[in-house]
Amino acid sequence: MHLTSSFRLLPALALGLLLCGCYSRSDMKGETSAASSPAETPAATEATTETGPPLEPAAASSSPTTAGVLAQVNVFLEVSGSMEGFMPKTAANGSNTRFQQHVAQFLSAVNRSSAARKNYFRIKEKPYRDSYQQLSQTVRAGIQQPASSTNIPTVLDTLVGGYYAPNTVNVLISDFIYSPKNAGAIPYISTDVTDALNRTRRADLAVSVYGYTSDFRGTFYPALTTSVKKINGCCDTDIPYYFWVIGPADAVRRFDAALLEKQPAQQAHFGVKYPTPASSLLNRFQNVGSWYYGEKDASKRTAGASYHTVAVSSVSAREPVEFVVGLNLKTLPGLYRDLNYLKTNLKLQAQDTDAKISSVFAATDQTKNSSGAENQYTHFVKVRVTKLGKAARPLQLMLNDQQPAWISQWTTKNDSNINQAGAKTFALSSLVDGVAAVTSNEQDKAPVFAIPLTLQPAD
Structure with a gap:
């Protein structure tokens, strides 16, 4: 991966727990210690750009669809030996991997985007500036000189210390395989990631993680080399790789929406804040019992109006x-928007009532084509009530922000048998835990959104 823009190699992490990146295995093809070739000039502290000055940071918008143009996008591609299997040299029959197809298309999309500046880097022992054409050619034709070593916490420290700016995002493309020097360092992976991201104390830091899998043709280097140092001719299974989008929360949100939401991927988001979604009670859609809208102007039924007060005439268990x-x-x-995630993490807070969520479901062709207000919504939450207090009481419908299940499903403690283990990454959950510790307070974690409702006896 990459190093700070001033090329400061960080000292060994506390207590000597140096976690090396997946390209640091001593048996991997590496570079000599000679100076870089003219084509491999480390990125300068004040890097030159191919376009004009950055735009002023866009004001936070209540609607992502009206988001402003980003000032800068920096793309960092890891070019270690362990990444060669994703980017093998072109075969005689011209075949390539899904990674090559995906990343080439992504780079093209970034290059065509309206961001004021686009910068491209190969990450070896430090970042090297490339043009779009050079980095795209590396993806298509394969890595010519794989990196020897670097340090993942150092890379993250570099990203938030040297390339972090208002209205700017940094996209890191890597397999994110840790390779600790000894087993005693493994319990400290999350701590080292937290420390690296927190060193510059960015108050608005956000990270979006997108997980993909690809066929892999080459040598696989396990993180733990106690039993197997490398697996030649790998792999019979797909191998995961990741895009990490790092930057100020609003910039990350807008970049995600513009360039990454259009393709299927596993996702996790840390520190990103989203506008409260549009919502309303629907009194003519699957309603049961005696109730009506409690708002004073509800009888006018203004087109597009939303309602959040339930006035109950009568209610009982029967x-x-x-x-x-x-x-x-x-x-x-x-x-x-994933229905399984919503069913697990949507919660209803209530007082003096037994109101509870009875079902969560997505829009159907029928609701989309309906003439009723339900055609405005993508998802629905049904609430059941059999007991009501004597006065108006608040309800709150919240979507809790929880680590998605795929993180643990894609995590392995031993990747030396990757063909049998399947598409998994060594210590992925520890790495993600390290990010979460920086971007959120687990004791007072804000929900993704909260929608206030009122439940009251009818007048």
């Missing part, structure tokens, strides 16, 4: 009330 809340989640990332 005659329950059920109402549906419509949610328009189209401005949220795919993770937070």
